[in-house]
Amino acid sequence: MSSAKKVGFYTLGCKLNFSETSTIAREFEAGGFVRARQGETADVYVVNSCSVTEHADKKCRNIVRRIVRTNPDAIVAVTGCYAQLRPQDLAAIDGVDLVIGNNDKGSIYERVSALGAKRKASVHTCEAGELTNFFAAFSTGDRTRSFLKVQDGCNYHCSYCTIPLARGASRNLPIADLAAEAQRIAAQGQREIVLTGINTGDFGRTTGEPFIDLLRALDRVEGIDRYRISSIEPNLLTDEVIAFTAASKRFQSHFHIPIQSGSDRILALMRRRYNTAQFADRIAAVRRAVPDVFLGIDVIVGFPGETDEDFADTYRFLERLAPAFLHVFPYSARPDTPAAGFPNRVPPPVAERRAAELGALSERLHRAFYEKQVGTQARVLWESTRRNGYMYGYTGNYVKVRTPFDRALINTITPVKLTATDGEEVMDAAILSRE
Ligand code: SF4
Known part of the structure; x- marks a missing residue:
């Protein structure tokens, strides 16, 4: 029987967290740990948290409480956006050893190794303005597809979003380093890469290299047959990016674009950088260049001040655009964001009803998209x-x-x-x- 120590991971939230957990896991494995399988007891647990909604915070606390209840002797480390924003919530849970903010994600293995035995929780976080490290990451859990982190942080400060506070300003690795990461992924046999970031299209703030040059460089990496862009802000989806992906054999006919609302009034309150006409123009440009494109669109319902009329505008706008899928999120007020103080909060049952209506629309659009593909x-x-x-x-x-x-x-x-x-x-x- 192996006497190697076991480590278990829980990942909440976005694909960026997923790629980072995968990288942290490789560091533990290189240090002699074995990954615990689902249901197996581990010596160390790492929880990579999310804080995009109140629900995500609660889910993290529940997971951590469950771990410390069922494995009282295990070392428990919590990292990610919730750990960065509310470290004291987590440090207050009896049995938590380490709370590690986003700047120190790369040091989790070292900190756990240095710990030795269980102790009172120590917190390692910093102010939002000091979040400047770039923790290079890609996922290896899947044999066919890898999520490659190309960008972190965001400079946009949409009024509802806590992510710039949790992850800091927009930054990136040089293109040459990312092309080398893609080569490593190819050498492991994975054939598809999903370019992942917080505001992926805002790539280049650190190095001054344009996003399109990243796409060009990755397109030349031997052994990777497919790329997808996990999500791109509509104002960054330029004609050049659309034309390049349409011409490339490797970039797939797949875009994920957040709109968040189909009401110009609400988009302005959200401090988004486009209006519905500009959004529709981008969708039309994509469809002209890539007629069989799969379009996924994110939308938030129940933003403060969203009236029945605003919601009806959103519904009609999305019905007309007819994407293949809608990701619908009921608005969740996040501490320290401007929107959390906005008047005219939408009662939760109203937001839930709106989410259900858009959910039903999404199912209808998804079915229609699939039906169009039959015989192709x-x-x-x-x-x-x-x-x-x-x-x-x-x-x-x-x-x-x-x-x-x-x-x-x-x-x-x-x-x-x-x-x-x-x-x-x-x-x-x-x-x-x-x-
Ligand atoms: S673009 Fe807006 S919603 Fe997206 S991470 Fe940045 S601030 Fe948040």
């Missing part, structure tokens, strides 16, 4: 998950497909014909040829 041909990167005799993968334009499980197909890209949709979230695909 596409290329699919096959993943390793096996469920009910099937394996799964995604087309370039992010349609989830399945085919009978065949181990030899894992991590290969094959042309397929999309044969049928059950109207839900997966399409049947017939393989046309193999790699």
Whole structure:
């Protein structure tokens, strides 16, 4: 039996956290730790927290309490945005050893190793203005796809958002370093990279290198067949970026663009950097260049002051735009943000009803997008998950497909014909040829 110490990880929130946890896990593994499997007891737990909503804070506290209750002897370290913003909430939980802010994420393994035994929680955080470190990260948990962190922080200060306080100003690694990271990912056999950041399109604040040059450099990395941009602000989705991704064989027909509201009045209150006409113009430009594009759109409902009319504008606007998917978030007031003090708060049941209406619209649009793909041909990167005799993968334009499980197909890209949709979230695909 192995006597190696075990480490367990919990990740909340965004893909950036996910890529950072994966990198922290590799540091523990290099130090001789073994990753605990789901349900297995560990000697050390690392919780990478999120603070984008009140619910995320609560979920983190619940996870931490559960860990210390069921594993009273384990070392418990909490990091991430909630740890950065409210370290005392976490340090007050009996059994927590370390609370580590976002600037010190890269030192978690060292700090845990130096700890030795359990002790009263020590807190390692800094002021928002001192959040200047860049913790380079990419994920390795998946055999086919990696989330590569290309940018961190944000300078936009939208009125509802706590992220600039939790992650600091916009910053990035040099393109040459990121191209080298992409080469390392390729050398491990992963074939798809998702470019991940807090405000990904704002890349270049540190080095002065434009985002388009990052795309060009990554496009030249041998061994990576696919790229996706996790999310891009509409004002940064330039004609140049659209034209480049449309012409590239590697950048996929997939964009995720936050709108947050379809009411110009609410967009102004949110301090977003565009209005609905400008947003519609960007969507039209994408559709002209990439007709089969999968468009995902983020939207917030129940922002302070959002009237029934504002919501109706949002609904109609999104219905007209007809993206393939909507990510709907009920507004959550975050401490120390301007919107938390705005008048005319929307009662939670009203916000929930609006979220449900947009959720139903999203289901309808998603179904329509899938139905349009029936009978078309596409290329699919096959993943390793096996469920009910099937394996799964995604087309370039992010349609989830399945085919009978065949181990030899894992991590290969094959042309397929999309044969049928059950109207839900997966399409049947017939393989046309193999790699
Ligand atoms: S762009 Fe706005 S919503 Fe996005 S992270 Fe920056 S401040 Fe927050």
